[in-house]
Amino acid sequence: MSDTSDSAVRTYIEAHRTAFLDDLADWLRIPSVSAQPDHDADVRRSADWLAAKLKETGFLSTEILHTDGAPAVFAEWLSDDPSAPTVLVYGHHDVQPAAVEDGWHTDPFEPVLKDGRLYARGAADDKGQVFFHTLGVRAHLAVTGRTTPAVNLKLLIEGEEESGSPHFRDLVEAHADRLAADVVIVSDTGMWSETTPTVCTGMRGLAECEITFQGPDQDIHSGSFGGAVPNPATAAARLVAALHDDDERITIPGFYDGIAELTEAERELFSELPFDEAEWLRTAKSRAPHGEKGLTTLERIWARPTAEVNGIGGGYQGPGGKTIIPSSAMVKLSFRLVAGQDPARIEKLVTDWVATRVPAGIGHEITFSAGTRPCLTPLDHPALQSVVRAMGRAFGSKIRFTREGGSGPAADLQDVLGAPVLFLGISVPSDGWHAPNEKVEIDLLLKGVETTAHLWGDLGGC
Amino acid sequence: MSDTSDSAVRTYIEAHRTAFLDDLADWLRIPSVSAQPDHDADVRRSADWLAAKLKETGFLSTEILHTDGAPAVFAEWLSDDPSAPTVLVYGHHDVQPAAVEDGWHTDPFEPVLKDGRLYARGAADDKGQVFFHTLGVRAHLAVTGRTTPAVNLKLLIEGEEESGSPHFRDLVEAHADRLAADVVIVSDTGMWSETTPTVCTGMRGLAECEITFQGPDQDIHSGSFGGAVPNPATAAARLVAALHDDDERITIPGFYDGIAELTEAERELFSELPFDEAEWLRTAKSRAPHGEKGLTTLERIWARPTAEVNGIGGGYQGPGGKTIIPSSAMVKLSFRLVAGQDPARIEKLVTDWVATRVPAGIGHEITFSAGTRPCLTPLDHPALQSVVRAMGRAFGSKIRFTREGGSGPAADLQDVLGAPVLFLGISVPSDGWHAPNEKVEIDLLLKGVETTAHLWGDLGGC
Numbered sequence: 001m002s003d004t005s006d007s008a009v010r011t012y013i014e015a016h017r018t019a020f021l022d023d024l025a026d027w028l029r030i031p032s033v034s035a036q037p038d039h040d041a042d043v044r045r046s047a048d049w050l051a052a053k054l055k056e057t058g059f060l061s062t063e064i065l066h067t068d069g070a071p072a073v074f075a076e077w078l079s080d081d082p083s084a085p086t087v088l089v090y091g092h093h094d095v096q097p098a099a100v101e102d103g104w105h106t107d108p109f110e111p112v113l114k115d116g117r118l119y120a121r122g123a124a125d126d127k128g129q130v131f132f133h134t135l136g137v138r139a140h141l142a143v144t145g146r147t148t149p150a151v152n153l154k155l156l157i158e159g160e161e162e163s164g165s166p167h168f169r170d171l172v173e174a175h176a177d178r179l180a181a182d183v184v185i186v187s188d189t190g191m192w193s194e195t196t197p198t199v200c201t202g203m204r205g206l207a208e209c210e211i212t213f214q215g216p217d218q219d220i221h222s223g224s225f226g227g228a229v230p231n232p233a234t235a236a237a238r239l240v241a242a243l244h245d246d247d248e249r250i251t252i253p254g255f256y257d258g259i260a261e262l263t264e265a266e267r268e269l270f271s272e273l274p275f276d277e278a279e280w281l282r283t284a285k286s287r288a289p290h291g292e293k294g295l296t297t298l299e300r301i302w303a304r305p306t307a308e309v310n311g312i313g314g315g316y317q318g319p320g321g322k323t324i325i326p327s328s329a330m331v332k333l334s335f336r337l338v339a340g341q342d343p344a345r346i347e348k349l350v351t352d353w354v355a356t357r358v359p360a361g362i363g364h365e366i367t368f369s370a371g372t373r374p375c376l377t378p379l380d381h382p383a384l385q386s387v388v389r390a391m392g393r394a395f396g397s398k399i400r401f402t403r404e405g406g407s408g409p410a411a412d413l414q415d416v417l418g419a420p421v422l423f424l425g426i427s428v429p430s431d432g433w434h435a436p437n438e439k440v441e442i443d444l445l446l447k448g449v450e451t452t453a454h455l456w457g458d459l460g461g462c
Numbered sequence: 463m464s465d466t467s468d469s470a471v472r473t474y475i476e477a478h479r480t481a482f483l484d485d486l487a488d489w490l491r492i493p494s495v496s497a498q499p500d501h502d503a504d505v506r507r508s509a510d511w512l513a514a515k516l517k518e519t520g521f522l523s524t525e526i527l528h529t530d531g532a533p534a535v536f537a538e539w540l541s542d543d544p545s546a547p548t549v550l551v552y553g554h555h556d557v558q559p560a561a562v563e564d565g566w567h568t569d570p571f572e573p574v575l576k577d578g579r580l581y582a583r584g585a586a587d588d589k590g591q592v593f594f595h596t597l598g599v600r601a602h603l604a605v606t607g608r609t610t611p612a613v614n615l616k617l618l619i620e621g622e623e624e625s626g627s628p629h630f631r632d633l634v635e636a637h638a639d640r641l642a643a644d645v646v647i648v649s650d651t652g653m654w655s656e657t658t659p660t661v662c663t664g665m666r667g668l669a670e671c672e673i674t675f676q677g678p679d680q681d682i683h684s685g686s687f688g689g690a691v692p693n694p695a696t697a698a699a700r701l702v703a704a705l706h707d708d709d710e711r712i713t714i715p716g717f718y719d720g721i722a723e724l725t726e727a728e729r730e731l732f733s734e735l736p737f738d739e740a741e742w743l744r745t746a747k748s749r750a751p752h753g754e755k756g757l758t759t760l761e762r763i764w765a766r767p768t769a770e771v772n773g774i775g776g777g778y779q780g781p782g783g784k785t786i787i788p789s790s791a792m793v794k795l796s797f798r799l800v801a802g803q804d805p806a807r808i809e810k811l812v813t814d815w816v817a818t819r820v821p822a823g824i825g826h827e828i829t830f831s832a833g834t835r836p837c838l839t840p841l842d843h844p845a846l847q848s849v850v851r852a853m854g855r856a857f858g859s860k861i862r863f864t865r866e867g868g869s870g871p872a873a874d875l876q877d878v879l880g881a882p883v884l885f886l887g888i889s890v891p892s893d894g895w896h897a898p899n900e901k902v903e904i905d906l907l908l909k910g911v912e913t914t915a916h917l918w919g920d921l922g923g924c
Binding site for chain 2: 204206208210215216217218220221222223224225226227228229230231233234236237238239240241242243244281284285286287288289290291292297300301304305306308309310311312313314315316317320321322323324325326327329330331332334336359360361362363369404405406407
């Protein structure tokens with residue numbers, strides 16, 4: 001952890017920078033778009049390319065893991081230190097669709113280096129962030145003089161993240177023994193900004209359901225029957241309206257049970273971030289903040305659960321009017337969950353609550369899809385402290401903390417492997433994930449290399 | 463009003479029964495389906511056929527009134543008594559679509575006389591009920607020995623009722639002078655049942671609107687932003703939920719102002735009807751009655767206004783889930799109105815109320831379509847008493863009172879002409895309006911003839 005080794009890491013990275021970027025560019029030329037069947041072969045080619053490159057990097061074992069969909073890549077480089085902890089790095093090698101006509105200034109699959117940025121689909125999400133691990137572990141070995149990493153290093157790089165990871169949990173369960181780790185590091189996230197390096201400490205979980213409301217056996221005349229039978233669209237609306245109280249707290253009994261309230265220290269950490277609400281609203285394409293009383297926007301999206309309507313429908317939605325009482329209505333709800341909430345328990349609470357809210361004469365059905373657990377790493381977790389130290393050395397500045405309001409397959413790793421999940425990402429909001437002209441900042445990409453070079457030593461205690 | 467004249471009317475009708483039914487069958491063979499453009503020529507042919515038949519009946523002036531859509535028929539037979547009141551009869555000559563494959567036992571446009579019923583599309587709705595006026599006025603003349611009716615008789619038979627009467631109000635306004643009448647008689651409704659003859663005394667009015675709710679400029683991620691910006695689908699649902707209080711009374715300030723509350727006498731009249739709630743629920747294809755507290759089902763649908771959701775929509779409505787905060791949502795509302803409520807005033811009340819209910823950060827737009835006024839004839843109105851007497855003579859039993867929960871173009875006649883609207887219909891619920899195997903009961907059809915034969919004399923004071 002000396003300045004000398006920091007400088008040595010930088011020197012090593014500088015010496016290999018060109019080859020590193022050339023290699024990454026080669027990978028970015030493979031249009032591994034998992035959502036488009038005509039790119040299936042490209043996704044397989046991307047997996048093969050990565051497996052070969054990891055072998056060349058020094059990983060002793062590399063393997064294509066097949067799924068019912070696109071393949072993942074698994075690689076292992078075990079430490080010769082029998083007491084070394086085991087780290088599993090998660091990322092993905094598939095990318096979002098991209099076409100010049102979407103507004104790209106250049107071919108999205110022909111990387112362009114310009115003004116310190118590398119432009120290409122997947123540059124930030126997620127090939128760049130996967131790839132910094134290849135140079136990072138080499139730098140770690142070079143400056144420590146080791147022949148094996150100070151940690152047992154495992155990489156699991158899936159091929160269907162941009163398609164919703166439909167086979168990921170099955171994959172993790174099938175290979176749970178080999179994936180076993182003391183800590184999982186997810187490299188598929190971002191930082192606050194170029195000037196405010198941060199580490200993410202948690203993601204919200206998710207429970208999703210669809211509720212259908214059955215009224216008359218068919219649409220009936222709102223004149224002949226209006227006012228005298230229950231209307232399923234009204235029932236759906238009343239259920240949605242009853243989800244929150246006047247303080248925008250969720251009214252479902254037991255919903256908040258088990259949630260750790262935000263501590264003053266955590267709120268203080270959130271408030272240290274240079275949050276610009278007007279700018280955030282522009283990102284949210286919204287006109288006003290809104291939510292649970294007494295909380296800031298960051299507290300609301302990072303540390304509190306939600307109940308949102310994702311879709312609602314019933315009756316006549318075409319042009320003009322149609323004077324009916326609809327036969328049925330439906331609502332799709334999603335609940336973002338925070339640490340202390342379990343999707344299975346929320347499913348039961350919601351199911352019970354809905355049953356009490358549907359009026360006589362209206363039938364209902366509620367269906368949940370598979371839930372996602374929240375993950376949260378305590379600020380004092382030793383592995384998190386290692387990440388903070390490693391980032392601090394790479395960035396030369398104080399590392400602050402964020403969380404992520406969304407949910408992801410990382411939670412499957414936490415669930416199945418029983419290991420804490422940490423997030424190490426160097427992407428910034430301007431990188432344009434899923435958008436035209438995606439890029440990665442070369443300086444930050446190399447900070448990612450530098451961070452991992454320090455991190456394996458820190459975690460391995462050397 | 464003697465038994466002698468009652469008997470004479472019956473004898474006259476019996477003598478002309480066969481020719482009357484043959485003529486009606488000819489008309490029913492014309493498939494005047496206004497909603498289907500390939501039947502446009504049939505609708506015109508139906509108008510021509512009726513105009514010719516009315517001329518043959520004795521109407522001194524018959525005319526095709528053209529509209530921007532299908533033609534109406536107007537006919538006049540003025541009284542030679544200069545003090546005779548003027549009556550305008552309303553009906554329609556177009557019919558609902560019908561095809562054997564919908565479940566008809568025979569060709570819907572080839573009338574079949576069977577078991578005292580005449581089966582054909584339009585038999586009850588509305589050709590049969592228009593056509594009884596042709597024989598009715600002849601019987602009136604025959605038994606009174608008059609050469610002109612005791613009332614100035616006008617018929618307006620429109621051709622677009624089954625398509626929503628899109629040009630009807632324009633038509634009435636354009637010809638208001640010629641249509642002027644002391645009373646309007648609508649022959650396009652029904653009775654309670656074969657054994658409970660009734661007269662309808664009113665219809666509800668209608669105000670309809672669509673409200674759109676604008677949230678984020680595009681769908682946004684419910685993880686990244688959920689819980690911190692307003693959701694337009696939630697806003698739509700909350701608005702709908704706020705429409706009613708716990709007693710299912712509408713909460714919009716001023717909504718009930720000006721409504722005449724039901725009198726005990728009126729409630730008593732409703733309760734005299736042999737209403738079977740279980741049977742009614744089967745008709746409503748619903749499982750439970752529901753509505754404003756302290757009222758019966760008939761009171762709710764006949765005498766009280768409503769606020770119903772006809773359609774609601776927003777966000778993702780396809781299969782599976784999509785974790786978004788929708789960009790927009792919409793709701794279509796219709797308000798049935800009762801006497802004392804004016805659609806224009808309700809439009810203003812709803813608009814003002816909605817504006818106070820939409821949360822900060824959500825934009826909204828509200829659009830009303832043209833409203834329909836309610837109509838209600840006081841039970842002691844002399845013309846209504848005439849109808850009750852005439853029906854009583856034809857049916858030989860007590861005439862009870864109903865109302866109609868729906869709304870119709872009759873209100874345009876009331877509005878434009880400033881004349882009270884009465885309803886004289888002999889159809890029964892089993893006639894199958896808009897359904898396969900529509901029929902009319904021949905006995906009731908002839909009771910219609912008989913009623914009008916008495917009615918013109920009663921109204922004309924002879």
